[in-house]
Amino acid sequence: MLPRNAFYAQSGGVTAVINVTAAAVIETAHQHRQQIGKVLAGQNGIIGALNEALIDTSLLSAEKLAGLRHTPGGAFGSCRYKLKDLQQHRAHYQRLIEVFRAHDIGYFFYNGGGDSADTCLKVSQLASQMDYPLRAIHIPKTVDNDLPLTDNCPGFGSVAKYVATSIREASLDVASMAKTSTKVFILEVMGRHAGWITAACGLASETPEQGPLLLLFPERRFDQADFLQKVQACVAQYGYCVIAVSEGLRDNEGRFLSETGLTDAFGHAQLGGVAPVLAQLLQAQLGLKCHWAVADYLQRAARHIASATDVAQADALGKAAVELALAGHNGVMPGIFRLSDAPYRWEIRPQELEQIANMEKPLPADFISADGYSITPACRAYLTPLIQGEDYPPYKNGLPHYVQLNHTLVAKKLPPFEV
Amino acid sequence: MLPRNAFYAQSGGVTAVINVTAAAVIETAHQHRQQIGKVLAGQNGIIGALNEALIDTSLLSAEKLAGLRHTPGGAFGSCRYKLKDLQQHRAHYQRLIEVFRAHDIGYFFYNGGGDSADTCLKVSQLASQMDYPLRAIHIPKTVDNDLPLTDNCPGFGSVAKYVATSIREASLDVASMAKTSTKVFILEVMGRHAGWITAACGLASETPEQGPLLLLFPERRFDQADFLQKVQACVAQYGYCVIAVSEGLRDNEGRFLSETGLTDAFGHAQLGGVAPVLAQLLQAQLGLKCHWAVADYLQRAARHIASATDVAQADALGKAAVELALAGHNGVMPGIFRLSDAPYRWEIRPQELEQIANMEKPLPADFISADGYSITPACRAYLTPLIQGEDYPPYKNGLPHYVQLNHTLVAKKLPPFEV
Numbered sequence: 111m112l113p114r115n116a117f118y119a120q121s122g123g124v125t126a127v128i129n130v131t132a133a134a135v136i137e138t139a140h141q142h143r144q145q146i147g148k149v150l151a152g153q154n155g156i157i158g159a160l161n162e163a164l165i166d167t168s169l170l171s172a173e174k175l176a177g178l179r180h181t182p183g184g185a186f187g188s189c190r191y192k193l194k195d196l197q198q199h200r201a202h203y204q205r206l207i208e209v210f211r212a213h214d215i216g217y218f219f220y221n222g223g224g225d226s227a228d229t230c231l232k233v234s235q236l237a238s239q240m241d242y243p244l245r246a247i248h249i250p251k252t253v254d255n256d257l258p259l260t261d262n263c264p265g266f267g268s269v270a271k272y273v274a275t276s277i278r279e280a281s282l283d284v285a286s287m288a289k290t291s292t293k294v295f296i297l298e299v300m301g302r303h304a305g306w307i308t309a310a311c312g313l314a315s316e317t318p319e320q321g322p323l324l325l326l327f328p329e330r331r332f333d334q335a336d337f338l339q340k341v342q343a344c345v346a347q348y349g350y351c352v353i354a355v356s357e358g359l360r361d362n363e364g365r366f367l368s369e370t371g372l373t374d375a376f377g378h379a380q381l382g383g384v385a386p387v388l389a390q391l392l393q394a395q396l397g398l399k400c401h402w403a404v405a406d407y408l409q410r411a412a413r414h415i416a417s418a419t420d421v422a423q424a425d426a427l428g429k430a431a432v433e434l435a436l437a438g439h440n441g442v443m444p445g446i447f448r449l450s451d452a453p454y455r456w457e458i459r460p461q462e463l464e465q466i467a468n469m470e471k472p473l474p475a476d477f478i479s480a481d482g483y484s485i486t487p488a489c490r491a492y493l494t495p496l497i498q499g500e501d502y503p504p505y506k507n508g509l510p511h512y513v514q515l516n517h518t519l520v521a522k523k524l525p526p527f528e529v
Numbered sequence: 530m531l532p533r534n535a536f537y538a539q540s541g542g543v544t545a546v547i548n549v550t551a552a553a554v555i556e557t558a559h560q561h562r563q564q565i566g567k568v569l570a571g572q573n574g575i576i577g578a579l580n581e582a583l584i585d586t587s588l589l590s591a592e593k594l595a596g597l598r599h600t601p602g603g604a605f606g607s608c609r610y611k612l613k614d615l616q617q618h619r620a621h622y623q624r625l626i627e628v629f630r631a632h633d634i635g636y637f638f639y640n641g642g643g644d645s646a647d648t649c650l651k652v653s654q655l656a657s658q659m660d661y662p663l664r665a666i667h668i669p670k671t672v673d674n675d676l677p678l679t680d681n682c683p684g685f686g687s688v689a690k691y692v693a694t695s696i697r698e699a700s701l702d703v704a705s706m707a708k709t710s711t712k713v714f715i716l717e718v719m720g721r722h723a724g725w726i727t728a729a730c731g732l733a734s735e736t737p738e739q740g741p742l743l744l745l746f747p748e749r750r751f752d753q754a755d756f757l758q759k760v761q762a763c764v765a766q767y768g769y770c771v772i773a774v775s776e777g778l779r780d781n782e783g784r785f786l787s788e789t790g791l792t793d794a795f796g797h798a799q800l801g802g803v804a805p806v807l808a809q810l811l812q813a814q815l816g817l818k819c820h821w822a823v824a825d826y827l828q829r830a831a832r833h834i835a836s837a838t839d840v841a842q843a844d845a846l847g848k849a850a851v852e853l854a855l856a857g858h859n860g861v862m863p864g865i866f867r868l869s870d871a872p873y874r875w876e877i878r879p880q881e882l883e884q885i886a887n888m889e890k891p892l893p894a895d896f897i898s899a900d901g902y903s904i905t906p907a908c909r910a911y912l913t914p915l916i917q918g919e920d921y922p923p924y925k926n927g928l929p930h931y932v933q934l935n936h937t938l939v940a941k942k943l944p945p946f947e948v
Contacts, residue, residue, distance in 0.1 A: 124705045126698075154708040183701030189709040274928055279545075279830035282602030282931060286543045289573040290608040295826055316926065319933060383805050385823075404804075406822035407714055411698035414834055417927065497927035507735065508836065508916035509693055512701060514738060 113145050114216030116435075117159060118167075119152035120251075121222030121229075124184035125265025126272075126413040127424040128221060128251050132185060133178040134428025135219050135249070136167050145436055150213060153517055154187035156220070156229065160202060160529045162209050162522045169518050177513030179425075180503035182413035185515050191529075193229045196236060203236045205527050210237075210244060212523040217245050217435045221428075223252035223263070227443060228467035234441040245435040248443040248463055249427050253410045255306040258471045259461040260445035264427060265410065267420030267496035270310030272412040273299050273354070273405065274497065278314035280403065281321040281352045288350035294341065294392055295352050296402040298385035300409060302358035305329050305473045307409070310493055311354030312485035322348045323484070326388075328358035329473055330482045332367055338395055340483060345398065359384050414510050418499025419454070430458045454495030532564050533635030535854075536578060537586075538571035539670075540641025540648075543603035544684025545691075545832040546843040547640060547670050551604060552597040553847025554638050554668070555586050564855055569632060572936055573606035575639070575648065579621060579948045581628050581941045588937050596932030598844075599922035601832035604934050610948075612648045615655060622655045624946050629656075629663060631942040636664050636854045640847075642671035642682070646862060647886035653860040664854040667862040667882055668846050672829045674725040677890045678880040679864035683846060684829065686839030686915035689729030691831040692718050692773070692824065693916065697733035699822065700740040700771045707769035713760060713811055714771050715821040717804035719828060721777035724748050724892045726828070729912055730773030731904035741767045742903070745807075747777035748892055749901045751786055757814055759902060764817065778803050833929050837918025838873070849877045873914030 118135050120128055132151070139146040151165040152158030158165070165186055170178075178185055193199050210218070220230040227248045234246035250257050255266035277297050284295040301307040305327035315323040322344040326332065344351035359367045368384040385402035392398045423446055430444035442460040449455040477489035485493075503510040537554050539547055551570070558565040570584040571577030577584070584605055589597075597604055612618050629637070639649040646667045653665035669676050674685035696716050703714040720726040724746035734742040741763040745751065763770035778786045787803040804821035811817045842865055849863035861879040868874040896908035904912075922929040 120705070124702055157708065181701065182698050184705035187708055188705045190706070191709050271927060275833050276827045276831070278928060278931065279601050279832060280826040282600065282933075283543055283826045283830040286539070286603035286607045287609070289576065289606055290610050297827075313926075313928065383802070386802050386805070401825050402823065403825035403827050404821065404823045405827070406820050407699040407702045408695045408716075408822050408824070408827075411702040412695070413698060414694050494926060499927070500921070500924060502919070502921070505919060507732075507913060508690060508918070509697060509732065512697065514701075 113143060113147040115147045115214050116149045116217035116219060117152065117210065117215045118149055118219040119155045119159060119221065120184040120186055120188040121155050121220060121226035122188060122190060123253065123410065124182070124188050125251055125253050125410055126182040126268040126416045127264050127420050129178040129181050129183070129185045130421050130424035131221055131249055131251065131264060131428035133175055134425045135432055136175060138429045138432035142432070142436055146217060150215065150520060151186040153519065155189035155191065156193065157189045157191055157529055158187070159206050159209050160527055162524050164213060164520045165517045166520045170515065174513050174515060180413060181512040182411040186517070192225045193232065196232055203232060206233055207237055207240055207242050208524060211242060213520065216243060219247050219249055219431050221249040221251050223254065224257060224468055224470060227257070227463055231441055231463040231467045234463070245438070245440045247431045247435050247439065248466070249431045250443055250445065253307065254301055254304060256304050256470045257466060258469045259466050261448040261456060262446060262496055264420060264424035266306060267417040267423070268412065269300070269307055269409050270313065270493060271417040271497035272409050272415050273297070273307055273311050274313040275415060276405065277311050277323070277352060277354055281314065281323070284350050284352060284401070285321060291399060292401045293345050293350050293398045294400040296385045296388050296400060297354050298357055298383065298402070298404045299354060301328060301356050303328060304470065305356055308354055308356040309473060309477060309485050309489055313490065313493055313497065322351050324351065324353045325483055325485065326353065326355040326359050327473070327478055327482070328356040328360065329478065332359050332361050334391070341392060341398070342396055353388065355384050355388060357384055413503055416501045417497045418501040419496055421501040426458055434460055451491045451495060454498065532562060532566040534566045534633050535568045535636035535638060536571065536629065536634045537568055537638040538574045538578060538640065539603040539605055539607040540574050540639060540645035541607060541609060542672065542829065543601070543607050544670055544672050544829050545601040545687040545835045546683050546839050548597040548600050548602070548604045549840050549843035550640055550668055550670065550683060550847035552594055553844045554851055555594060557848045557851035561851070561855055565636060569634065569939060570605040572938065574608035574610065575612065576608045576610055576948055577606070578625050578628050579946055581943050583632060583939045584936045585939045589934065593932050593934060599832060600931040601830040605936070611644045612651065615651055622651060625652055626656055626659055626661050627943060630661060632939065635662060638666050638668055638850050640668040640670050642673065643676060643887055643889060646676070646882055650860055650882040650886045653882070664857070664859045666850045666854050666858065667885070668850045669862060669864065672726065673720060673723060675723050675889045676885060677888045678885050679862070680867040680875060681865060681915055683839055683843035685725060686836040686842070687831065688719070688726055688828050689732065689912060690836040690916035691828050691834050692716070692726055692730050693732040694834060695824065696730050696742070696771060696773055697739070700733065700742070703769050703771060703820070704740060710818060711820045712764050712769050712817045713819040715804045715807050715819060716773050717776055717802065717821070717823045718773060720747060720775050722747060723889065724775055727773055727775040728892060728896060728904050728908055732909065732912055732916065741770050743770065743772045744902055744904065745772065745774040745778050746892070746897055746901070747775040747779065748897065751778050751780050753810070760811060760817070761815055772807065774803050774807060776803055832922055835920045836916045837920040838915055840920040845877055853879055870910045870914060873917065
C-alpha cells in the first residue's frame with residue numbers, strides 16, 4: 111500500500127508547548143515513511159483545511175523543526191472556529207473530506223481542546239459515512255486543563271509553573287515593601303470556567319511562612335464581606351496579603367466581577383480585568399494600597415519557564431497520536447493516565463472521542479479548602495508533578511531564540527470554498 | 530584600630546537583584562574582619578535605623594547568604610520613606626547618627642535610587658558636621674534606570690530581559706490567533722517618568738519579521754489619531770499588532786491616560802491601568818479584538834529570568850562599595866562605566882554623590898525613532914549588553930527555591946524614636 115499523507119492542525123488558544131506536539135507528530139511521521147507521506151499542516155488551523163491552505167512541513171529544515179520544540183504560540187496558526195453539528199455545517203464537513211481526498215490525506219491529527227475533540231469525532235464519523243478511509247486522532251491541548259480522560263492537558267503544566275513562580279516572586283516583592291507601601295498584590299489569571307490555573311497559584315505557598323495567599327476560584331461565588339474580612343485578617347497578621355483571582359470570578363448574582371462597576375466615559379462596561387475591580391474595592395473599603403497584575407497571554411506563552419514534564423507529555427502525545435493512527439485507531443485521543451503521584455509515573459492510553467467530546471473536567475470540589483480560599487493537600491498532590499523540571503529555550507542576544515516559519519503551501523487542487 | 534560595624538539598608542522599590550548586592554556587601558565585609566565588624570541591616574530600610582531595628586546579619590547561615598543571591602525582593606525589607614532636607618528633618622538625621630554611635634557604625638551603605646543617594650549624601654555631611662567618623666557609600670539600584678553617572682542601574686537589566694522576553698512570547702501567541710481572534714496585544718510596563726523599560730520591550734523585535742511592535746513612551750504625548758492610524762496600518766500589513774506602553778503615558782493635556790476615561794460605579798477614577806484604556810479605545814474606534822496584560826510587580830521580581838550581566842553588576846557594585854569605604858571614600862557611589870558596547874566591557878568608578886543626588890537620567894531623545902514608536906540602533910546598542918546571559922535560580926518542587934530570612938535584631942540601646 112502506498113503511503114498516504116497526514117493532516118495536522120492546531121485549534122483554539124495556543125500554549126507554550128503545542129509546537130512540541132507538532133514537532134513530535136511531524137518527526138514520528140517521518141520515521142514511518144512507508145505508511146505516511148507528507149505531513150500537511152492547516153494554515154490557521156481547520157480553516158486551512160477548509161481553504162485548502164496546506165503548509166508543506168516536509169520543507170521545514172531540521173533546524174526549524176528542532177526550534178519548534180522550544181517555540182511558544184502556534185507555529186502554523188490556530189483559530190477559534192467551531193464547526194457545528196453535522197446537520198448545520200454539513201457542507202463544511204464534506205469540504206474537509208474533499209480536501210483530504212484531493213491531497214490523499216489518510217490521517218487527521220487535530221490538536222486542541224474540547225471543541226476540537228468534537229470536530230475530530232464528527233470528521234471521523236462523516237468519513238466513515240462517505241466511505242472515505244481516514245484515521246482521525248485528537249491530541250489534547252489546553253491551558254484550561256478541562257478535558258476528561260486525561261490526567262492533564264499539555265500547556266497547563268507550563269502555565270501552572272509560570273503563575274506559581276510569578277506569584278511567589280511578587281509575594282517577596284510586596285513583603286519587602288508592605289511596611290510603608292503596598293499592602294496587597296493581586297494577580298489575575300486565566301480559566302474563565304474552571305479554577306485549575308487559580309489552583310496552581312496555590313503551589314507558590316508551600317508553608318504558611320511563604321506568605322499569605324488567598325485564591326478566588328471561579329467555582330465559588332464572590333462573597334464581598336467575607337473576602338474583605340479575610341484580607342483584613344491577613345494584613346493584620348502578616349502585614350500584607352497576596353491574592354490570585356480567576357478572570358471568571360462571579361458575584362452572587364452570577365455576573366462576572368470584571369463586568370461590574372467599571373465603565374468608560376460613555377458608560378460602556380470595561381473590557382475585562384477583575385484584578386482592578388478588586389483593587390478598587392480594597393482601596394475604597396479598607397484603605398489598603400494595592401498593586402495588581404494581569405498576566406493574560408504572558409502566562410500561556412511563557413515558554414522560557416516551561417515545565418519539563420509538560421514538554422515531555424506534549425512530545426509523548428504527539429508521538430502516540432501517530433503511533434495510534436498507524437496501529438489502526440480512529441476516533442480516539444491519546445490520554446495521559448496517572449499511575450502514581452510521587453514519584454509521578456504516567457503512561458499513555460487511547461480514549462474514545464465519544465466519551466470526551468464536549469465534556470468538561472471541573473476542578474474537583476475536594477481540591478478547594480473548606481473556607482474556599484486555598485487548595486487542599488489532594489490538589490497539591492495532583493498539581494505538583496505537573497510543574498517539575500525546567501526546559502529552557504536556547505538564548506541569542508540575551509533573549510529566547512524562537513523560530514518563525516515561512517509557510518509554503520502546497521498547490522491548490524480544488525475551487526475556493528467560502529468559510 | 531578596632532573594627533567598626535557597618536550598616537546596610539535597602540531603599541525604595543525592590544528588584545530581582547538587590548539581594549545580590551546585599552550578599553556582596555556582607556560577604557566582602559566578612560573578608561575584612563580587621564576593619565569591619567558586623568554588618569547590621571536596617572529592617573525595612575532606613576526606618577530600621579531610625580527605630581534601631583537592626584538585623585544582625587552575622588547570624589545568617591552560609592546557606593541563607595548564598596540563597597540571597599538568587600532571591601528577589603528586599604530580604605531585609607525596604608521602605609518608601611524620603612528624608613527631607615537637613616532643615617526639615619534634622620531630628621531624623623541626628624537620630625541616625627545617634628543610632629550609628631550607639632552601635633559603633635563606621636560604614637553606611639545605602640542601596641537605592643535617586644532619593645536615597647540624596648539621603649546618603651546628607652547623612653555624610655551631617656556626620657562630618659557632628660564630628661562623627663562615618664564613611665557613607667550609596668549603591669545604585671532602580672528598575673527605573675534613571676540614575677546619572679552610572680551606565681545603568683542594577684535591577685533594570687533583569688526587568689529589560691523579562692519584558693522583552695514576555696512581549697516576544699506574547700507576540701507569537703497573538704500572531705497564531707490573529708486570523709480569527711485577537712488582533713492586538715498590549716503590554717503595560719513600569720517607568721512612570723522615563724521610558725527605559727518601554728524601550729527595552731523594543732529588543733523583542735530584532736527584525737521586522739519578528740512582528741510589529743509599537744512602543745508608547747512616557748516621553749511622547751499620546752496622539753490618539755496618529756496612534757489609531759499606526760495600529761490600523763500594522764493590522765492591515767501583518768494581520769496583528771503588539772503594543773508596549775509605559776504606565777506613565779500622558780495625553781495632550783498632560784494627564785495620565787490611566788486616569789482618564791474609566792470610572793467605577795461611583796464615578797471615581799479607576800486605579801491605574803493604561804493598557805485597558807487603550808484596549809477600550811481600539812475596540813471602540815477600530816473594532817479590533819484586544820488582549821492586554823499588566824506586568825506590574827511580576828516584571829521587577831522576575832528573578833527566574835534575571836540577566837546574568839545584571840546579577841554580575843549588582844554583585845560587583847556591592848563589593849566595590851565596601852572596598853571604596855575601606856579605601857577611605859565617603860559620599861560617593863560606585864558607578865558602572867561603559868568602556869565598549871560590543872563586546873560589552875565595563876568597570877566601576879567612584880562618583881561623587883553631590884553630582885548624583887536628585888538628578889534624573891532621561892531616555893536620550895536619539896533613542897526614540899523619528900515617528901516616536903520604536904527604538905533607534907543607538908538605543909539597541911545601549912540596551913543589548915544589559916540583558917545578556919541567564920542566571921537561573923535553583924528549583925525545588927518545580928519552583929524557584931527562594932530563601933526567607935528570620936530577622937534577628939540586635940538589642941536596642943536607645944530610647945524609642947517617633948518616625
